[in-house]
Amino acid sequence: MARTLITGGLVITAAEEVPADVLVEDGRVAALALPGSQRWSADRVFDASGKYVVPGGVDAHTHMEMPFGGTRASDTFTTGTRAAAWGGTTTIVDFAVQSRGSSLRAGLDDWHAKADGNCAIDYAFHMIVSDVNEAVLREMPGLVGEGVTSFKLFMAYPGVFYSDDGQILRAMQQAADLGALTMVHAENGPAIDVLVEQALARGETDPRYHGEVRRALLEAEATHRAIQLARVAGAPLYVVHVSAREALAELAAARDLGLPVFGETCPQYLFLSTDNLAEPDFEGAKYVCSTPLRPKDHQDALWRGLRTDDLQVVSTDHCPFCFAGQKELGRGDFSKIPNGLPGVEHRMDLLHQAVVEGRISRRRWIELACAAPARMFGLHPRKGTIAPGADADLVIYDPHAVQTLSAATHHMNVDYSAYEGRTVTGRVETVLSRGEVVLDRGDYLGRPGHGTFLPRSTCQYL
Numbered sequence: 001m002a003r004t005l006i007t008g009g010l011v012i013t014a015a016e017e018v019p020a021d022v023l024v025e026d027g028r029v030a031a032l033a034l035p036g037s038q039r040w041s042a043d044r045v046f047d048a049s050g051k052y053v054v055p056g057g058v059d060a061h062t063h064m065e066m067p068f069g070g071t072r073a074s075d076t077f078t079t080g081t082r083a084a085a086w087g088g089t090t091t092i093v094d095f096a097v098q099s100r101g102s103s104l105r106a107g108l109d110d111w112h113a114k115a116d117g118n119c120a121i122d123y124a125f126h127m128i129v130s131d132v133n134e135a136v137l138r139e140m141p142g143l144v145g146e147g148v149t150s151f152k153l154f155m156a157y158p159g160v161f162y163s164d165d166g167q168i169l170r171a172m173q174q175a176a177d178l179g180a181l182t183m184v185h186a187e188n189g190p191a192i193d194v195l196v197e198q199a200l201a202r203g204e205t206d207p208r209y210h211g212e213v214r215r216a217l218l219e220a221e222a223t224h225r226a227i228q229l230a231r232v233a234g235a236p237l238y239v240v241h242v243s244a245r246e247a248l249a250e251l252a253a254a255r256d257l258g259l260p261v262f263g264e265t266c267p268q269y270l271f272l273s274t275d276n277l278a279e280p281d282f283e284g285a286k287y288v289c290s291t292p293l294r295p296k297d298h299q300d301a302l303w304r305g306l307r308t309d310d311l312q313v314v315s316t317d318h319c320p321f322c323f324a325g326q327k328e329l330g331r332g333d334f335s336k337i338p339n340g341l342p343g344v345e346h347r348m349d350l351l352h353q354a355v356v357e358g359r360i361s362r363r364r365w366i367e368l369a370c371a372a373p374a375r376m377f378g379l380h381p382r383k384g385t386i387a388p389g390a391d392a393d394l395v396i397y398d399p400h401a402v403q404t405l406s407a408a409t410h411h412m413n414v415d416y417s418a419y420e421g422r423t424v425t426g427r428v429e430t431v432l433s434r435g436e437v438v439l440d441r442g443d444y445l446g447r448p449g450h451g452t453f454l455p456r457s458t459c460q461y462l
């Protein structure tokens with residue numbers, strides 16, 4: 001049995017910060033001890049003096065190889081999970097997609113086929129339900145039994161993923177009966193489509209209009225509606241990629257009532273804004289995602305929401321499209337720009353930068369990026385923490401290293417960086433996934449197929 005020892009680091013979890021040696025045995029954390037107090041023998045020793053030892057990141061929102069707008073996201077499970085590992089993320093929860101007119105089974109099988117044997121890190125699936133009907137409702141218990149315990153519904157994208165309120169209510173009722181979590185993309189799609197049509201008719205075709213027509217009020221309205229539907233269904237609710245202050249206010253009000261309502265935001269909403277969408281020469285297309293980036297003054301509200309726990313999780317919504325040939329599909333018509341940003345590699349670093357800047361504490365960093373997503377989606381304590389028995393998904397993190405983010409150095413399969421030229425303090429030094437060294441001081445040692453599918457239990461906040 002292989003033993004690995006990490007000595008001298010500051011072990012940070014959502015709950016504690018303690019100097020400790022960490023012993024790894026058989027892919028799991030075996031023990032923690034006062035630094036130097038145990039004479040443990042090990043096959044391999046990492047000296048983490050002056051460094052942090054943190055749980056591997058859990059990114060609960062990715063879209064590898066996701067079909068969208070006649071193209072598909074440019075990261076495969078092979079390239080996307082490798083990039084995740086470079087950034088200290090050791091678990092992703094990706095979205096399997098039900099195609100309209102097809103079954104959940106077929107969509108899930110499709111996603112298993114894409115991921116199986118290709119992932120460098122462990123992975124799990126949510127299920128996107130794009131066609132709520134009797135047959136689909138009858139399939140849901142089977143999926144929950146297989147560890148796919150969350151279902152995502154869209155109030156946006158009419159004709160593609162969109163479900164009407166009646167369909168959403170039915171799916172929520174069924175999910176509630178099963179103990180599953182309903183996830184919602186909360187934007188009023190039919191209203192947005194009207195504004196898109198009107199903007200294009202006025203000749204407003206640049207990327208920045210993507211942000212203007214997808215109004216904050218239409219995110220807030222849909223968030224409010226999703227919450228009320230969830231109340232009627234007696235269902236817990238998780239709102240993905242919250243970007244508008246007004247939508248966050250709806251979540252906060254619901255939580256103040258004690259409702260089981262949760263929210264996620266993403267680094268792009270915390271660090272980027274409509275200023276990026278307005279970049280000239282079609283550069284703004286690099287920042288087109290939905291929900292859209294908002295004016296800068298929304299960022300403070302989101303940071304406050306993260307501090308006060310009105311938002312519980314930071315995921316990436318990683319859905320990369322190359323500028324050349326993919327984003328360019330929308331030249332002359334912003335509505336044809338594929339929606340999505342690359343980000344899976346940078347979440348841990350960007351959130352650490354927020355620690356450096358005093359926006360969140362170190363423990364809150366780990367809670368938002370590791371522990372809370374693991375609990376939210378039924379992976380705790382195997383993932384998201386450092387404790388005896390947990391998977392040895394561990395990151396040695398250098399809090400003082402300075403790095404500049406760039407497409408020239410990142411590992412995602414996409415030809416631009418949304419954070420090009422941004423300097424951050426902190427960097428991943430070593431990554432273990434179930435005890436195997438995936439990355440060490442700039443050497444990538446991972447391999448496709450190391451990562452395995454994780455059947456999940458249900459939400460652990462309920």
Ligand SMILES: [Zn+2]
Pocket residue numbers: 061063317319
């Ligand atoms: Zn998404």
